Amino acid sequence: MKNPSPGRKCRTSSTRWIRTLAGDSQRLLQASINTFRAEERSDMTDERTGDxxxxxxxxxxxxxxxxxxxxxxxxxxxxxxxxxxxxxxxxxxxxxxxxxxxxxxxxxxxxxxxxxxxxxxxxxxxxxxxxxxxxxxxxxxxxxxxxxxxxxxxxxxxxxxxxxxxxxxxxxxxxxxxxxxxxxxxxx
The missing domain is CATH 3.60.40.10 (PPM-type phosphatase domain)
Known part of the structure; x- marks a missing residue:
């Protein structure tokens, strides 16, 4: 039985790493959006005009x-x-x-x-x-x-x-x- 090639193992590892990174990025982006919305909501309405x-x-x-x-x-x-x-x-x-x-x-x-x-x-x-x-x-x-x-x-x-x-x-x-x-x- 042959051992898997190092390149194949590397690609599998890279794919797993990229998926993890993408998931972390997505969670970070969503957290940033939620934080922005919470912090900026009060700044987005002009108290004088209601705009x-x-x-x-x-x-x-x-x-x-x-x-x-x-x-x-x-x-x-x-x-x-x-x-x-x-x-x-x-x-x-x-x-x-x-x-x-x-x-x-x-x-x-x-x-x-x-x-x-x-x-x-x-x-x-x-x-x-x-x-x-x-x-x-x-x-x-x-x-x-x-x-x-x-x-x-x-x-x-x-x-x-x-x-x-x-x-x-x-x-x-x-x-x-x-x-x-x-x-x-x-x-x-």
Missing amino acids: HRMACLEIRGGNRRESYSVELPGLSAWISCRPLPPASEGGDLHYMTVCSKGAISRVVLADVAGHGQLVSSVADRLRDGLRKHVNTWDQSTLVQELNNAFLAGANGVQFATAFVLGHYVQSGEVVFTNAGHVPPLWYR
């Missing part, structure tokens, strides 16, 4: 009643979401995201037929899709994923419209996708 400055990898929004100003890299917005009583959650969804490097800011507006728990499940799927593609440069990939997620779990929701705006900070480029939504842009 919120979004951090990298942050996703904000939903379908609950709220009003606030928000600053994304390259974009400023004012959000007002007011579901009709008695529902606490409406069919109008809004999300804002910032990628891990602060290079891509996105705004998503959607109008789902219905309200309440039915729409909340759609809102959760939309948020999951945005989280999955927060660093995706190609917006068509994001929109296709959102469409597939909606179709896979519509559960009684008959239709939805959406508008996705992506702002690429370094180039100043604005890309938007309109999927049946009324034109939401106001240019001054």
Whole structure:
């Protein structure tokens, strides 16, 4: 029986070492992100104006009643979401995201037929899709994923419209996708 070659043993050892290093790096990165979020959360809201400055990898929004100003890299917005009583959650969804490097800011507006728990499940799927593609440069990939997620779990929701705006900070480029939504842009 031949002994394994030293090169083979080295590769196995190197692979194990690389996996360990990658796992440690991932845990360190997650710990850094959690620490950053905890420390910076208080610094991200201006006490005087109530403006919120979004951090990298942050996703904000939903379908609950709220009003606030928000600053994304390259974009400023004012959000007002007011579901009709008695529902606490409406069919109008809004999300804002910032990628891990602060290079891509996105705004998503959607109008789902219905309200309440039915729409909340759609809102959760939309948020999951945005989280999955927060660093995706190609917006068509994001929109296709959102469409597939909606179709896979519509559960009684008959239709939805959406508008996705992506702002690429370094180039100043604005890309938007309109999927049946009324034109939401106001240019001054």
